[in-house]
Amino acid sequence: MSTLYIDGKPFEVSSGKNLLETCLSLGFDLPYFCWHPALGSVGACRQCAVKVYKDENDKRGRLIMSCMEPVTNNQLISIDDVEAKEFRDHVIEWLMTNHPHDCAVCDEGGSCHLQDMTVMTGHSYRKFTYKKRTYKNQQLGPFINHEMNRCIQCYRCVRFYKDYAGGKDLDAFASRNKVYFGRHEDGVLESEFSGNLAEVCPTGVFTDKTLKQHYTRKWDLTMAPSICQHCSLGCNIIAGERYGSLRMIANRYHGEVNGYFLCDRGRFGYEYVNAPTRLKIPVFQNGSTEDVNITRLLKQISSLKGSTIIGIGSPRASLESNYVLKKLVGESNFYLGVSETDYRLTNLILEILSKGPARPYSMKDVEESDAVFVLGEDLTNTAPMLALAVRQSVRQQPLKKVESAKISLWNDAAARELIQNEKGPLFLGTIAFTKLEDVATSTCHASPDDLARIGFAVAHLIDPGSSPVNELTELEKSLAQNIANTLLKAERPVVISGSSSGSDAVIKAAANISAALQKKKSNSGIVLVVPECNSLGLGLIGGQSLAKAFDESAKGKVEAAIILENDLYRHATLPAVDKFISSTKNIVVLDHTINATTRKATILIPTGTFAEADGTLVNNEGRAQRFFQVYEPANGIKESWRWLIQLSEGLLEKNFNHWKNQADVIQSLAKEIEIVKGVDTIVPPPHVRINGQRVPRQSHRYSGRTSMLANINVSESKPPEDSDSSMSYTMEGFRGQPPSSMIPFFWSPGWNSVQSVNKYQEEVGASLRGGDPGLRLFNPGQNNSVKYFETIPEKFEAVKGKLLAVPLHHIFGSEELSSKSDAVSKRIPQAYVIINGEDASSLQASEGEEIKFEIDGQSYQLPVKISKEIQKGVVGIPIGFADVPYADLPAWAILKT
């Protein structure tokens, strides 16, 4: 600790941090542009100048850039010094010589860091009387809008895009006051993290193009804290609505999970909420919507009372909805609506994570890991933000050199200069090429079984107590040895795997490695990626597999099935689902978006999306996180769990109508299921008031309230009451900082942009005040008596006339809901298959030519991509694509001519 004197007042602060972040952490308002808490300092903008004094006798002092100076003990600085203030004012004035006066028509207006900093410095009249510089803008694809004239050359965009996220197609061009930030030519930004430019850019150069399609000022949004629904990582988001449609997703800082960033699927995948594919009214069989009202619908369902009703849950529905369905149909009639493979793998993962011995690592933990082994996952496509975390982890070992050269880690350009291209250990074992390979130490591509064998071999080398692997090639042996040695040498090694390759063996191998490592290193970790946002939550609630449901129905025992937010055609083959549906008399579907299953429903109940619902999800590390309803949907649409409670009134003697709100449901759930104990405490209960007030979802600047619905009714309608949380749908309420789990938006006096998050943290870059939200359900203790998985798969052998079909994932295209969003749908590639060159020549297929094959009786005909980076005898198939029928992979593809 050091004592830092700011304008004469002493503060106890940690040594070695830079003065800017220290001042911000202490609550001082000090303007900046080029510094970013996750990107460090480069000293380009010169905005954060303060005075530093040699000693008490030094009255003149000298200006320094606070972002570039480390805190030293007994340092004397002044923020309020006249010259420092004047200089900061002039920096804005310089920036304004070229910045246009277009705030009124700029998407960033009102949530603009440049506006905030301008006001903060006090600059108001510009003395520059000459012409401003202008640029041509670029078309950068469906996500990001480009308006270069607004650029203030802070360099944060390229520092994020290139240095932090590993992007290659955004750069700074030209020099002097003509510096240009863009691509070498117009074109779609390639990075999966391009959306962060909209938040990293301090002004309106890079803005959210999807917001532009239905623009509203950010202060006019009704916002709520939410959780991203598009993969299993559970990134924290802020979702904003106006006029009944969802307008924008922004990052919600979480110190352990997503930090300051989001992936493009998470940020731009929300538009399905407003899409024409949304279900808005109840529908009866044959698409009839005539005379459909809720009473009739409920009556219809009540008529099923006493008959055998099964419930099919969903990995993309909340804990609450799945739980209420299970209660409604009874334990023995509840089925998890996932494929046989996902069912098996998710249970396996739950077992590994809950029993340990290794601790499930958070993304923050992964960022800080100094050796990473990824087994079987294409993270960029299955868990994009985890790929971003891995990209940071490869800096950990080289950063030690930076420290020993006495260069501050926040001194970003200097640190990167010293490190050069050096990377810490990252080993990748994947089915095909993955984007992390540019930072990997070594990579191997193989079938799931062969990947698992390498994994088992690594585990055996770390701890000979685990099973050995026979028949490894020399190459595999040396790779395994290298990985084992490296993991053992590391201080915080982590193994990352998951269910995306569809292989138990891969996950078991990863578990063996982590168990072996944990024996030697108490600090090691494991990360297992699961298919969907609540796969683990569904697994925790528990039920039987989908195939069992199909079996029951085939026996003719099922009168009705209630399908919860689930397109069964994505979890079982078309013939199997068709058969199930035709053999079940009543198909009651609760969902929010049209899909193949809703089309088959006899009764279709429209439900709220995440934006119109309250609920809890469990992410891949077992962190239970609550999402809040952003707005009340029209047409009486409700959360699935609310509908199900209502259905219980007609279907059960002892119904659930005593559950009035989300809290009642989650409390019951927490009491019933031991492992989720405490899940009802992650947010304050709905009756809690702060100073007698609710936390408002709207900013105090929200405009138009009295007039926006005047076309319907001239008197302003009463805002809806929120019975599920202590938040309100109005601008009135508690104006201080809410509890960390209930932050609807970041705002602080003078800080209208996302940069205001600094004010919500314990200190810059640390956890939110009061601790990062959510509850980790799995905290395995020290348990060295772990049993290793012993069954090691046989070496993969190519089979004549067949190829082993393995799943490939796409960030845009493989996930159900985001694919229905306009911007994301534009980024979905054409369907294809990948095969090895040798297989291609024996099939006499050239690049782009179609090949035909059958999996499980279903025919496929898809164009070929030829790759060295896939094992001979294996075919990679993109999953989740509209024109690629579902199959439970891996499975053998029988080649047809």
Place this chain on the structure above:
Amino acid sequence: MEKPLTKHIRKDQRPLSLKEYEKVGGYESVRKILKGISPKEVQKIVIDSNLRGRGGAGFGTGLKWSFVPLDVLKPKYLIANADEMEPGTFKDRILLECTPHQLIEGMIVAAYAIQADVSFVFLRWAYKTAADTITKAIHEAYEAGYLGKNILQSGYDLEMHLHTGVGRYMCGEETALLNSLEGKRATPRAKPPFPQISGLFGKPTIVNNVETLCCLPHIINNGADWFNELSLTNDSGTKIYGVSGKVKKPGAWELPMGTTLRELIEVHAGGMADGLKFRGALPGGASTDFLVEDHLDVKMDYTHVAAAGSRLGTGTVVILDDKTCPVGFIKNLEHFFAQESCGFCTPCREGIPWVEKILNSIETGEGRLEDLKLLEFHTKYLGPGNTFCAFAPGAMEPLQSGLKYFREDFERHIQEKKCEFKNFKFQVSNSVES
């Protein structure tokens, strides 16, 4: 009067071949150090010689070297900064074109002193002739065993490469030079860390000016005391001074350090051109403060020029005469600086073009009195420490001193809404000599 650096330059400026150079004692210093002077001892000799960097900053060469850790693993780099782009400066060009082996010899000495194993000549793009002479000389030096593995059977290895820049003034700044050499944008780096710790490709690196490096063989051969005694003042050695502008004989001359400005102009440059009077001079290139008539007897070394309120800089003087518009003169310089700003930090990127626009409006008769305040605010806030590197402070030096010494010219332009120097035409008839 000894002229160690230029004594072997032929009248026709044809460079000496390696053989010819060896005949006049070339590479003697390399033989001497490799025979048994340790790197530390070489550093000591150079520290004792008080050699100060001739690129403009005047930092002690030996002291600069001493920050390079001798015990760290290779690679370590030595770089000759031959990106001579300071307006009005052409001293290194003479050395590069006429005495390439002297430079290579000096580079070997410097590289040895820091135990570098790779060296680069970072050459200004426009110096085509120098590129040829250096290429040829490096080749000859390799052939003769002065470069490459196991130089003169000493066990010491040194590679040398010529790199030609693409013509950016910024590359003269040593850290921007390093970025450029790495293939990155030519923007400067924050210091600390200094290049001695983390330089080219993050490795310990020394960047020395061409003239500085050329002094080294002579210091090694003749000793520190000899070098000190060459000077008329406490700043040691000789200096290649130059004079440009409307004088009778513009040129460059190697003279003892501390030769007065008056002697440079009146004796060596032959005085002002007929009909013109001396008004002021930039003593060391475009980024130094004006000296005026009162300063003619200033001894041109680091200490004395600094005491007079300017900097020795490169020691190549640019003369302002009484028929040239000082506002236009300065505007021309600021235009150059605005063009050459790398665009990294705000004050430089946005401030200098603003200054240029103001000066342009004053010169064209559209200036306002409040513009002078704006110019002064720029000279105040584009000072050292406020900008990322020394570029903008350098750019402000002629402006701030111009406002001080030629204020009436600025005011007259504004009041009379015109430039009275417009109609004067000067015939260039002199040739440059060295």
